[in-house]
Amino acid sequence: MASRPALAVVVQRYGPDVTGGSESLARAVAERLAADYRVTVLTTRARDYVSWRNELPAGTERLGGVEVKRFTVEEQRDLADFNRFSDTLYGRPHRREDELDWLRRQGPYVPALVRELEASRDEFHAVMFFTYLYYPTFWGLQAAPERSLLVPTTHDEPPLRLGIYREMFARPRAFAFLTAPEEALVRSRFPLADRPAKVAGIGVETPPSPGVQAFRARHRVNAGKGCVEMLDFYARYRADDPQAPALLLIGNLAMPEPTAAGVRYLGYLPEPEKAAAVAGADVVLCPSPFESLSIVLLEGFALGVPGLVNAKSAVLQDHCRRANGGLYYESADEFVEALGLLLHDEPLRRALGENGRRYVRDNYRWDVVLARYRELIEAAAAG
Numbered sequence: 001m002a003s004r005p006a007l008a009v010v011v012q013r014y015g016p017d018v019t020g021g022s023e024s025l026a027r028a029v030a031e032r033l034a035a036d037y038r039v040t041v042l043t044t045r046a047r048d049y050v051s052w053r054n055e056l057p058a059g060t061e062r063l064g065g066v067e068v069k070r071f072t073v074e075e076q077r078d079l080a081d082f083n084r085f086s087d088t089l090y091g092r093p094h095r096r097e098d099e100l101d102w103l104r105r106q107g108p109y110v111p112a113l114v115r116e117l118e119a120s121r122d123e124f125h126a127v128m129f130f131t132y133l134y135y136p137t138f139w140g141l142q143a144a145p146e147r148s149l150l151v152p153t154t155h156d157e158p159p160l161r162l163g164i165y166r167e168m169f170a171r172p173r174a175f176a177f178l179t180a181p182e183e184a185l186v187r188s189r190f191p192l193a194d195r196p197a198k199v200a201g202i203g204v205e206t207p208p209s210p211g212v213q214a215f216r217a218r219h220r221v222n223a224g225k226g227c228v229e230m231l232d233f234y235a236r237y238r239a240d241d242p243q244a245p246a247l248l249l250i251g252n253l254a255m256p257e258p259t260a261a262g263v264r265y266l267g268y269l270p271e272p273e274k275a276a277a278v279a280g281a282d283v284v285l286c287p288s289p290f291e292s293l294s295i296v297l298l299e300g301f302a303l304g305v306p307g308l309v310n311a312k313s314a315v316l317q318d319h320c321r322r323a324n325g326g327l328y329y330e331s332a333d334e335f336v337e338a339l340g341l342l343l344h345d346e347p348l349r350r351a352l353g354e355n356g357r358r359y360v361r362d363n364y365r366w367d368v369v370l371a372r373y374r375e376l377i378e379a380a381a382a383g
Helices: 019-034 078-091 094-107 111-122 135-143 163-169 178-190 225-241 271-279 295-302 312-324 332-344 346-363 366-381
Strands: 008-009 038-044 059-063 064-070 127-129 148-151 174-177 197-199 218-222 246-250 263-267 281-286 307-310 328-329
Touching: 008 019, 008 111, 008 135, 019 038, 019 127, 019 148, 019 295, 019 366, 038 111, 038 135, 038 225, 059 197, 064 078, 094 163, 111 366, 127 135, 127 295, 127 366, 135 148, 135 163, 148 366, 163 346, 174 178, 174 366, 178 197, 178 312, 197 366, 225 246, 225 332, 246 271, 263 271, 271 281, 271 295, 281 332, 295 307, 295 312, 295 346, 307 312, 312 328, 312 346, 328 346, 332 346
Parallel strands: 008 038, 008 127, 038 064, 127 148, 148 174, 174 197, 218 246, 218 281, 246 263, 281 307, 307 328
Antiparallel strands: 059 064
16 A cells, blocks of 8 residues: 655644644644655644743644654743734734744744754655744745645734735645635735635534533633623623523633623533533623634534623624524624523524534535645645
8 A cells, every 4th residue: 555645744733632723723734644644743842822922841742643843842922022023013013034933932832843844844645834923934835835834723813914924825726724714815915926825624523422411501611812891891781680500711811811790611621521511501702803714603503502792703603604504793782682582582592503414414524624735735745
């Protein structure tokens, strides 16, 4: 039998205990592509994206049928300092050198990873980069643009307007997008010309029978982006309905732990417990205005749970409209009205949930998704 082609995957963090949409996508795709390719992941020793602190051992290990090479992050990030620097950069005229300084401060600063990729690039049939934003993708694409596939996981944010990303989006040989709105956004900003590109997405699996009893009458929300506004809106709702179901925060918080009435922070949960939380919820709440896919919303749809999402995210709104599987809000008043409707109108909640389940089944099966990725990998490999 012919040897499987070698495929490199470059991503800023990687591992079963690493949370994050892009990182989860990279691992899910890499492990499933290992049936067709000899996959090598080039990544960092970081677990968290706030400081990029080196927590995992350097060197090589095997995870899920994939070879994983970890490189040391040479500079930790002070997020407050970085955000202050970003605010001054976005608001004034600046040079390319300022943007490259911003990129280094953004991190994760791993020049050894880039050197390894440059030295070994001819060994790989193709190189797949996840997330446009970070140092490894920008400099990795400069080191190995031949046979490159970019999965940019883009949303509309200030860095997308920086000149260095006009350079970077000119380098990949092919593109895999997560949603149609993401592809439209990238095409509106960068000339992709006739390079191969399509919406590939992610596969979503539904646990056969998650144990939901412990999570009945609670919400599953994504802690992080948009969370402060969501907490304020929920407090307004609860002021009118003190018996409202609790708001559960699941995941890693990049903010002080909330102490408001009705809000409970459960921290990071293993997948079976997370699935049980989602399946037992009345609503999946996605407050982020910045999304390129939203795995959590799709997981909720797969389990028949409707979504309530921030309308400022074109991707989240598009999911709800295409699926007819949820509602969206632009203000506190709309949030309060929509949440009340979903909590108190059970027939509506069930109908939206079934619509969402059908949407995921029709569009996000792994066999369909992997065929799209394989097609794009081969297109990139052809140069």
